[in-house]
Amino acid sequence: MEIKIENLYRTYLQNETKVEACKGISLKIPSNKIYGIIGKSGAGKSTLVRLISLLEKCDSGEVYFDDKRVDNLSKKDLIDQHRRMGMIFQNFNLLSSRTAAKNIAYPMEICGVPKAKINERVKELLDLVGLSDRADAPISTLSGGQKQRIAIARALANKPDVLFCDEATSALDPQTTRSILELIRNIQKKMNLTVVMITHQMEVVRDACDEVAVLNNGEVVEIGKVSDVFANPKSEVTKDFLNHLSSNASEKNNGEGIVRWSKAGGEYTLHFVGDKTGSPVISSVCKKFDIELNIRAGGIETLSDNQKVGTMIIDIDGEASEVEKALDYIKSQGVNVEITGGSR
Known part of the structure; x- marks a missing residue:
């Protein structure tokens, strides 16, 4: 109905x-x-x-x-x-x-x-x-x-x-x-x-x-x-819900869930969907551009339809132009980029 x-x-x-x-x-x-x-x-x-x-x-x-x-x-x-x-x-x-x-x-x-x-x-x-x-x-x-x-x-x-x-x-x-x-x-x-x-x-x-x-x-x-x-x-309400969800590390007890090992930083949040969760995007971006990338949190969650969604919280250091190129490259790989501006 x-x-x-x-x-x-x-x-x-x-x-x-x-x-x-x-x-x-x-x-x-x-x-x-x-x-x-x-x-x-x-x-x-x-x-x-x-x-x-x-x-x-x-x-x-x-x-x-x-x-x-x-x-x-x-x-x-x-x-x-x-x-x-x-x-x-x-x-x-x-x-x-x-x-x-x-x-x-x-x-x-x-x-x-x-x-x-x-x-x-x-x-x-x-x-x-x-x-x-x-x-x-x-x-x-x-x-x-x-x-x-x-x-x-x-x-x-x-x-x-x-x-x-x-x-x-x-x-x-x-x-x-x-x-x-x-x-x-x-x-x-x-x-x-x-x-x-x-x-x-x-x-x-x-x-x-x-x-x-x-x-x-x-x-x-x-x-x-x-x-x-x-x-x-x-x-912002949805983001807050997802932030709370991310803090419940491995809540499903099956090796999945978002694990955060550093409460500091976290300027960008990346969302990978489906087969993108297995792509070496982070490795590639570090090789292609003059940047340093610090991962603050990451993990994969499986939704009810078995769709996988990966989340990674990162900081990127480098010249502004290089950071911008790196972000553009990440987006070009089908990854959603959210500017979170610090601790989630």
């Missing part, structure tokens, strides 16, 4: 202060993809997902699902539409009085699905999330990762067209986060779902998303394919 939002506005009163949570946001979320919406605290991302998922009404603007306007539905039609959407949250929102299986069954019970079909669907979903042996487990006995798996299964119970994930991995440790993101990727491919992931973690965008929108202060400041945003970030 394709989602299109046009010129969404939402304003709150907080302690008698006007807060503009969404300021004319427009996005197109493609069908059968994992779409990331990232922003820092207060950027407006949680408000935006509530508007897109029709949990709140916008002050103005329009929301379309597959070219059908849905922000102005009647109460009955809105209930029907909600049943075609799944949602998972940071705090799981599971019913502690029910077992794992009965939590998954709950949305189907509300919809009046026959008991035999409920039991069949619950078994299918428990297998899908890898918890077929935990059907009768009380929620209190499950780990955080297991709880989120049950929450995912529950969100999929009524076979939704779209799955919304609001900070779904924020409460989990890095290893569990990776396993949950892998599960969501596998489910998305199997079920041809549109998945919208709200997050403040660039690791989530890197490991799961196909495209991303970056929010700041209620506005979209950058949008594009994840590989393009990683290789050539435009906004």
Whole structure:
């Protein structure tokens, strides 16, 4: 299901202060993809997902699902539409009085699905999330990762067209986060779902998303394919997210990640994409020009589509003309050059 939002506005009163949570946001979320919406605290991302998922009404603007306007539905039609959407949250929102299986069954019970079909669907979903042996487990006995798996299964119970994930991995440790993101990727491919992931973690965008929108202060400041945003970030907010990501050296525990061994300097940041990550560009530039090059940080990260993006933070010393020639040469090799002007 394709989602299109046009010129969404939402304003709150907080302690008698006007807060503009969404300021004319427009996005197109493609069908059968994992779409990331990232922003820092207060950027407006949680408000935006509530508007897109029709949990709140916008002050103005329009929301379309597959070219059908849905922000102005009647109460009955809105209930029907909600049943075609799944949602998972940071705090799981599971019913502690029910077992794992009965939590998954709950949305189907509300919809009046026959008991035999409920039991069949619950078994299918428990297998899908890898918890077929935990059907009768009380929620209190499950780990955080297991709880989120049950929450995912529950969100999929009524076979939704779209799955919304609001900070779904924020409460989990890095290893569990990776396993949950892998599960969501596998489910998305199997079920041809549109998945919208709200997050403040660039690791989530890197490991799961196909495209991303970056929010700041209620506005979209950058949008594009994840590989393009990683290789050539435009906004200062995006660069700051990537800087933070770079500081988590080898976070994926597979030898990848950006490692910084010097906090000083770092005037230029180079971004290598795809086969450029294996090209001897740095060796060549040092041979061709009268410069000295100091590498402050470097590494390679693999995105969810297996695209590789390399990052290198460097200083270049030499006559201004030689430095300029060296930078022009690096750019001519298909490497994006960003002037960072010092410590990242």
